[in-house]
Amino acid sequence: MGESRLKNYPITLKLAGKQVVVIGGGTVAERKIHNLLDTGAVINVISPVATATIQSWLATTKINWKKKYFEDDDIKDALLIVAATNERTVNQRVLKASRPHQLINVVDDPEGSNFFVPSTLHRGKLSISVSTSGASPGLAKKIVKELASKYDEDYEEYLDFLFETRRFIQKNISNLKERTELLTQLLDERFLSLTIEQQYEKRDQLINKLMLKRRDSE
Ligand SMILES: C[C@@]1(CC(=O)O)c2cc3[nH]c(cc4nc(cc5[nH]c(cc(n2)[C@H]1CCC(=O)O)[C@@](C)(CC(=O)O)[C@@H]5CCC(=O)O)C(CC(=O)O)=C4CCC(=O)O)c(CCC(=O)O)c3CC(=O)O
Ligand SMILES: NC(=O)C1=CN([C@@H]2O[C@H](COP(=O)(O)OP(=O)(O)OC[C@H]3O[C@@H](n4cnc5c(N)ncnc54)[C@H](O)[C@@H]3O)[C@@H](O)[C@H]2O)C=CC1
Structure with a gap:
C-alpha cells in the first residue's frame, strides 16, 4: 500500500562504455537489446538460444553473446542488468545474485525491479518517454503512438x-x-x-x- 504511493524518479542514462548484461535471448530480450544498441553500452547476452535478429546484431562490435545458461558470476561487473528469460525461477536467481547498487530490470517482476523501461519516441535529440510504472505498458505504447504524429520527423x-x-x-x-x-x-x-x-x-x-x-x- 505504502509502496504504491511512492513515485519513480525518471532519468536518461548515458551508457557508453558501460557493462550491460541481458539474460535471455527471446522476443522480450530482443526488444530490450534493440533499445540499447545505439547507446554505446557493452552489451553481454547470456542465453543458450538467441533469436535470429539478436544474432544478426553480433556483427556489431559492442555486443557479445555468451551461449550458456545463467550463472551468478555473469552479472558481477554489470552496471545495468535485464533478466528476460521465460523462467521465473531463473529471473529470480538473477535478482538474488544482483547487488543493491546495480540497476536491475526483471521483465516478469515489477516489484523486484529497481527500474522500468518506458515506451520512448526518438526524434534526433528529442526523446519522449512515457511510463505507467508497470500499471499498463500497453497504454504507455498507445500514448507514444499518439504523440508520434504531433512530434513528427x-x-x-x-x-x-x-x-x-x-x-x-x-x-x-x-x-x-x-x-x-x-x-x-x-x-x-x-x-x-x-x-x-x-x-x-x-x-x-x-x-x-x-x-x-x-x-x-x-
Ligand atoms: C514493468 C515493466 C518492466 C520492464 O520490462 O521494464 C513491464 C512489465 C511487463 N510487461 C508485460 C507485457 C507487455 N509489455 C509490453 C510492451 C512494453 N513493455 C514495456 C515496459 C514494461 N513492461 C515495464 C513497465 C513500463 C510502463 O508501465 O510504463 C515497454 C514500455 C518498454 C520495453 O519493454 O521496451 C514496452 C512497449 C514498447 C513500445 O513502445 O513498443 C506489451 C505490449 C506489446 O508487446 O506490444 C505487453 C503485453 C500487453 C500488456 O500486458 O499490457 C508484462 C506481462 C507479461 C505476461 O503477461 O506474461 C509485464 C510483467 C508484469 O506486468 O508483471
Ligand atoms: N517486461 C516486458 O515488457 C514483458 C515481459 N514479458 C515476460 O517476459 C518473459 C520472456 O518472454 P519472451 O522473451 O517472449 O520468451 P522467449 O521464450 O521468447 O525467450 C526466453 C529466452 O530465455 C532463455 N533462457 C531460458 N532459460 C535460461 C537460463 N537459465 N539462462 C539464460 N537464458 C535462459 C531462452 O533461451 C530464451 O532465449 C515472459 O515469461 C513474460 O512473462 C512478456 C512480455 C513483455
Whole structure:
C-alpha cells in the first residue's frame, strides 16, 4: 500500500562504455537489446538460444553473446542488468545474485525491479518517454503512438536548430536575464514553421531581429 504511493524518479542514462548484461535471448530480450544498441553500452547476452535478429546484431562490435545458461558470476561487473528469460525461477536467481547498487530490470517482476523501461519516441535529440510504472505498458505504447504524429520527423532538424542556436546565445549573451528571455523567445512557433518550410534565411533574420531588439532595450 505504502509502496504504491511512492513515485519513480525518471532519468536518461548515458551508457557508453558501460557493462550491460541481458539474460535471455527471446522476443522480450530482443526488444530490450534493440533499445540499447545505439547507446554505446557493452552489451553481454547470456542465453543458450538467441533469436535470429539478436544474432544478426553480433556483427556489431559492442555486443557479445555468451551461449550458456545463467550463472551468478555473469552479472558481477554489470552496471545495468535485464533478466528476460521465460523462467521465473531463473529471473529470480538473477535478482538474488544482483547487488543493491546495480540497476536491475526483471521483465516478469515489477516489484523486484529497481527500474522500468518506458515506451520512448526518438526524434534526433528529442526523446519522449512515457511510463505507467508497470500499471499498463500497453497504454504507455498507445500514448507514444499518439504523440508520434504531433512530434513528427521534422522535430529532428528543429531540435538541431534549437541546440545550435541555444549554444550561440549562451556563448554570446552574458547577461543571464537577457539570455533566458531570448531562449524563451526561441521557442516561438515561427521557428518550427520556418524549419519545416526550409526557410533558413527568414529564420536567421528572425533571430537577428530578436537579438537587435534586445540591444535596443539596453
Ligand atoms: C514493468 C515493466 C518492466 C520492464 O520490462 O521494464 C513491464 C512489465 C511487463 N510487461 C508485460 C507485457 C507487455 N509489455 C509490453 C510492451 C512494453 N513493455 C514495456 C515496459 C514494461 N513492461 C515495464 C513497465 C513500463 C510502463 O508501465 O510504463 C515497454 C514500455 C518498454 C520495453 O519493454 O521496451 C514496452 C512497449 C514498447 C513500445 O513502445 O513498443 C506489451 C505490449 C506489446 O508487446 O506490444 C505487453 C503485453 C500487453 C500488456 O500486458 O499490457 C508484462 C506481462 C507479461 C505476461 O503477461 O506474461 C509485464 C510483467 C508484469 O506486468 O508483471
Ligand atoms: N517486461 C516486458 O515488457 C514483458 C515481459 N514479458 C515476460 O517476459 C518473459 C520472456 O518472454 P519472451 O522473451 O517472449 O520468451 P522467449 O521464450 O521468447 O525467450 C526466453 C529466452 O530465455 C532463455 N533462457 C531460458 N532459460 C535460461 C537460463 N537459465 N539462462 C539464460 N537464458 C535462459 C531462452 O533461451 C530464451 O532465449 C515472459 O515469461 C513474460 O512473462 C512478456 C512480455 C513483455
